[in-house]
Amino acid sequence: MTEELVTVTIDGLQVSVPKGTTIIEAAKQAGILVPHYCYHPSLPSPAVCRMCLVEVEKAPKLMPACVTAVAEGQVVRVDSEKAKKAREGVLELLLINHPLDCPICDQAGECELQDYVFQEGRAGTRYSEYAKRFSPVEDFGPDVLYVPNRCILCTRCVRFMEDVAEDPVLNVSDRGDRAYIGISSEQLLDHPWAGNVVDLCPVGSLISKDFLHKARAWDLDKTASVCPGCTQGCNITIDTRDDIVVRLRPRPNLEVNRHFMCDYGRMNYRWLNRGDRIEAPLVRDGGHHVATDWDTALDRLGQLIRGTSGSAVILATGRASTESLGLVRRMLDRISVTAVVQVPSGEEAPLAAVPNLALRAERTPNVTGAELVGYGSDWTAGLLELASAGLVIVLDAELSQSDLDFIAQSPASVVLLGTIFPEELRNADLVLPITTMAEENGSYVNRDRRIQRYNQAKSQPGMARPAWWVAGEAIAGPGPSASAPATAAEAFELLGERWPVFAATSYDDMGFTGRVLMEPAIASGGSKSARVGTL
Amino acid sequence: MAIGVKILKRPEREVSYVRATLKGMALTFKHMFEKKVTMQYPEEKSTGSDHGMGQWTISPRWRGTHRMLTDEQGRSKCVACGLCPQICPANCIKLVPGEDERGDRYPLIYEIDEFRCVFCGYCQEVCPEEAIHVGVHYENAEYSRDRFVYDLERLSSQTHAVSTLWDPTDPKGE
Numbered sequence: 123m124t125e126e127l128v129t130v131t132i133d134g135l136q137v138s139v140p141k142g143t144t145i146i147e148a149a150k151q152a153g154i155l156v157p158h159y160c161y162h163p164s165l166p167s168p169a170v171c172r173m174c175l176v177e178v179e180k181a182p183k184l185m186p187a188c189v190t191a192v193a194e195g196q197v198v199r200v201d202s203e204k205a206k207k208a209r210e211g212v213l214e215l216l217l218i219n220h221p222l223d224c225p226i227c228d229q230a231g232e233c234e235l236q237d238y239v240f241q242e243g244r245a246g247t248r249y250s251e252y253a254k255r256f257s258p259v260e261d262f263g264p265d266v267l268y269v270p271n272r273c274i275l276c277t278r279c280v281r282f283m284e285d286v287a288e289d290p291v292l293n294v295s296d297r298g299d300r301a302y303i304g305i306s307s308e309q310l311l312d313h314p315w316a317g318n319v320v321d322l323c324p325v326g327s328l329i330s331k332d333f334l335h336k337a338r339a340w341d342l343d344k345t346a347s348v349c350p351g352c353t354q355g356c357n358i359t360i361d362t363r364d365d366i367v368v369r370l371r372p373r374p375n376l377e378v379n380r381h382f383m384c385d386y387g388r389m390n391y392r393w394l395n396r397g398d399r400i401e402a403p404l405v406r407d408g409g410h411h412v413a414t415d416w417d418t419a420l421d422r423l424g425q426l427i428r429g430t431s432g433s434a435v436i437l438a439t440g441r442a443s444t445e446s447l448g449l450v451r452r453m454l455d456r457i458s459v460t461a462v463v464q465v466p467s468g469e470e471a472p473l474a475a476v477p478n479l480a481l482r483a484e485r486t487p488n489v490t491g492a493e494l495v496g497y498g499s500d501w502t503a504g505l506l507e508l509a510s511a512g513l514v515i516v517l518d519a520e521l522s523q524s525d526l527d528f529i530a531q532s533p534a535s536v537v538l539l540g541t542i543f544p545e546e547l548r549n550a551d552l553v554l555p556i557t558t559m560a561e562e563n564g565s566y567v568n569r570d571r572r573i574q575r576y577n578q579a580k581s582q583p584g585m586a587r588p589a590w591w592v593a594g595e596a597i598a599g600p601g602p603s604a605s606a607p608a609t610a611a612e613a614f615e616l617l618g619e620r621w622p623v624f625a626a627t628s629y630d631d632m633g634f635t636g637r638v639l640m641e642p643a644i645a646s647g648g649s650k651s652a653r654v655g656t657l
Numbered sequence: 658m659a660i661g662v663k664i665l666k667r668p669e670r671e672v673s674y675v676r677a678t679l680k681g682m683a684l685t686f687k688h689m690f691e692k693k694v695t696m697q698y699p700e701e702k703s704t705g706s707d708h709g710m711g712q713w714t715i716s717p718r719w720r721g722t723h724r725m726l727t728d729e730q731g732r733s734k735c736v737a738c739g740l741c742p743q744i745c746p747a748n749c750i751k752l753v754p755g756e757d758e759r760g761d762r763y764p765l766i767y768e769i770d771e772f773r774c775v776f777c778g779y780c781q782e783v784c785p786e787e788a789i790h791v792g793v794h795y796e797n798a799e800y801s802r803d804r805f806v807y808d809l810e811r812l813s814s815q816t817h818a819v820s821t822l823w824d825p826t827d828p829k830g831e
Binding site for chain 1: 736737738739740743754755756760761762785786
């Protein structure tokens with residue numbers, strides 16, 4: 123970067139930042155948090171909350187750190203007496219009407235008002251003789267409740283709807299201490315990205331109906347992951363409580379989703395909590411299935427693969443990791459294979475003000491990853507191949523009745539690597555329990571060829587294993603072998619051996635924000651891609 | 658080997674049992690006319706304050722089995738904030754929050770396993786609504802083990818006194 127750098131001193135720490143950076147961002151780089159409410163890195167700054175006031179040497183009065191640009195040689199004090207006193211005053215005024223309902227507030231534990239009051243607020247109130255303002259809870263839309271009492275009028279939600287979603291349904295109504303967040307009389311807060319106002323709200327004023335009363339913030343275990351909703355590949359955090367996924371929240375990644383995620387992705391977690399999972403490998407013995415151990419099941423898988431005459435078909439879900447898709451494909455390398463990935467579609471819903479961010483029409487995360495390891499997305503082509511195939515591997519695909527009819531009419535032996543066992547697939551020769559994306563480590567490649575890791579958020583049911591483990595063991599063959607991958611990182615290395623596009627990167631490189639696979643189109647064969655949309 | 662036995666010659670009045678018996682009986686009869694110290698539990702019980710000999714008080718800081726306090730309408734004061742299961746060192750409180758017909762947060766399930774409880778009183782100390790309390794109570798016998806998991810109804814219907822945890826006149830225990 124050839125940007126001009128300026129050096130400022132913040133609380134005694136020197137930091138060099140590009141010219142035009144605000145004090146609050148410069149402080150962040152120095153590792154100093156300037157308390158703030160209205161400021162948000164993905165929203166325009168109105169400087170209305172007055173919480174981020176800092177002392178700037180030679181400035182006549184305190185400056186709002188969120189809109190003041192740094193200047194060369196500037197000396198900023200965040201922890202000076204004057205700045206602290208200003209923040210204490212702001213907090214005291216905010217608390218005049220803020221109810222003391224932290225015990226029943228969903229935000230408690232992750233509330234910025236709570237944090238800052240504990241950190242530097244007054245111990246007591248000087249307004250105890252006045253009754254607090256009270257307004258009833260309002261229903262804003264499909265998933266959002268507004269609790270006016272808790273609102274501190276930072277206007278983040280108003281600015282998000284107006285400037286980012288460009289669907290201005292929220293406003294600040296009335297004036298002075300009577301002000302509240304109003305909603306358009308004709309419209310609900312039902313924009314496909316409206317759920318972000320709940321995350322943006324620094325207090326518990328805008329709350330999610332879906333998450334209401336489900337868990338306290340301190341009960342949650344948080345795992346960095348990638349949204350399995352569409353090919354956008356938004357970075358998310360999976361919040362679990364006692365091994366149950368209770369919500370998905372966006373995780374900042376400026377290259378992919380900034381600080382946002384859509385409501386479709388946000389609500390798309392219930393399938394991760396299904397209780398009707400396969401918990402042990404099942405082999406067919408005559409007319410029924412018998413639960414067995416992995417050694418027996420893997421032997422049977424090896425026999426089926428070796429015994430296959432003719433071609434094989436892989437019907438895979440787009441929710442499978444790149445490692446799983448790749449190694450399952452590699453497992454059948456000696457056979458002629460038609461591999462297809464299932465791509466459910468929906469309506470595209472862009473977020474207006476953020477370029478290249480939308481809920482994509484392809485509602486499954488790993489279409490690009492599947493294409494890179496030789497899968498086509500023409501589902502019917504795969505089904506038509508079934509008529510002459512000797513082996514069909516169903517990799518957790520959700521099969522419709524017509525798909526099942528195709529399989530029933532096919533002479534092929536059926537291997538199901540699945541999370542659930544559909545009633546209609548009772549003729550499967552081998553059923554191997556695999557984990558969902560929340561129960562394994564793996565990676566997805568999004569539509570911009572960015573490969574991103576996701577991590578295990580909950581424990582797997584019974585003997586279920588990641589599909590890449592199953593395929594890796596099948597490739598390595600029976601007996602103790604060093605070549606079977608024990609971790610997702612090792613499975614990923616195996617991908618690199620077969621598909622050079624992955625060879626240049628590793629799990630360590632990907633880190634928490636992913637990495638774009640640089641090599642252009644590769645010869646992997648079998649890809650019958652007909653994707654629409656621009657990169 | 659012969660054992661040599663030496664017989665001591667003592668005065669008759671010192672070795673006679675008559676004197677010792679009379680002495681013992683005198684003590685016994687003396688107690689018959691003194692104030693009784695034995696309390697006839699369970700016919701007699703502590704009433705919570707000292708009524709002299711035979712009665713004793715449990716400390717107001719005694720931490721016994723729990724009691725959930727209720728509001729004027731008889732509803733439990735608990736708002737299911739989740740602090741007591743969080744603080745509980747024995748992990749004996751089970752809480753599932755829900756919403757009642759007025760839209761208020763309340764406990765759908767609130768259970769305390771009194772067997773598992775170590776009676777530390779942290780739940781009472783942490784409760785922001787002054788709902789859950791440890792009780793000044795010690796009679797907990799039951800016929801089956803499962804009766805020791807107290808549910809919300811049982812906790813709310815207890816009527817015994819609740820602990821003050823600390824002496825109000827000397828809160829720091831100095």
